[in-house]
Amino acid sequence: MRIRLTIDGQPADGTLNDSPAARDLAGLLPLTLKLEDFHGTERIGYPPRELTTDGAPQPSAAKAGDLAYYAPWGNLAIFHQDGPAPSADLLILGRFDASVEQLAKAERITIGPAT
Numbered sequence: 001m002r003i004r005l006t007i008d009g010q011p012a013d014g015t016l017n018d019s020p021a022a023r024d025l026a027g028l029l030p031l032t033l034k035l036e037d038f039h040g041t042e043r044i045g046y047p048p049r050e051l052t053t054d055g056a057p058q059p060s061a062a063k064a065g066d067l068a069y070y071a072p073w074g075n076l077a078i079f080h081q082d083g084p085a086p087s088a089d090l091l092i093l094g095r096f097d098a099s100v101e102q103l104a105k106a107e108r109i110t111i112g113p114a115t
Contacts, residue, residue, distance in 0.1 A: 001026055002114035005096060007106045012098035013114065014067065020055040021069050022093040025076075030112035033076065041081040042068075043106050050074045051091075059086035065103070067094045080104035 001016040003026075016022040025031075025047070033045030042062075053071050062068050062083030069091045070077055077083075078096065080103040096103065 001094075003029070003094070004112050004114045005098065006110040006112075007098055007102055008108055010102065012096060012102070014094055014096040014098075014111070016067075016094035017092065019057055019091065019093065021051045021053060021091045024051045025069070025093055025111075026113075030110060032108065032110040034108055035078065035106050038077065041083055042077040042079045043103065043109075044070075044075045044077050045109070046075050053091065056088070056091050059088045059090065060092055061086045062090060062092060064100045065095050065098070066092050067096060068092050078103055078106065078109070 003014045005012040035043040035045045038044045062079045066079045068077045071089050080100045
């Protein structure tokens with residue numbers, strides 16, 4: 001699923017994969033999140049409710065530009081650097097077509113369906 005982002009007022013495109021968690025997120029769109037830094041690798045924000053983890057794909061390590069869901073905390077993570085080793089708790093939901101510099105500085109993001 002193609003999505004449209006607004007990162008601190010700047011537009012960008014992205015794609016959600018076909019996982020159950022990504023489809024669950026799509027049902028919440030449009031969604032605006034305030035973001036904060038986490039360990040200098042990702043920006044995190046909290047959706048209004050937890051996403052499903054049913055049918056989660058095999059764990060894979062997050063790469064810069066990935067959108068992921070960290071199930072134990074219920075947060076979305078936008079990676080601006082490659083993430084840690086694969087974890088069953090981190091579900092990759094999609095990718096953003098935005099520069100890592102733009103993602104690293106993001107304070108607020110709106111995710112919506114592509115128009």
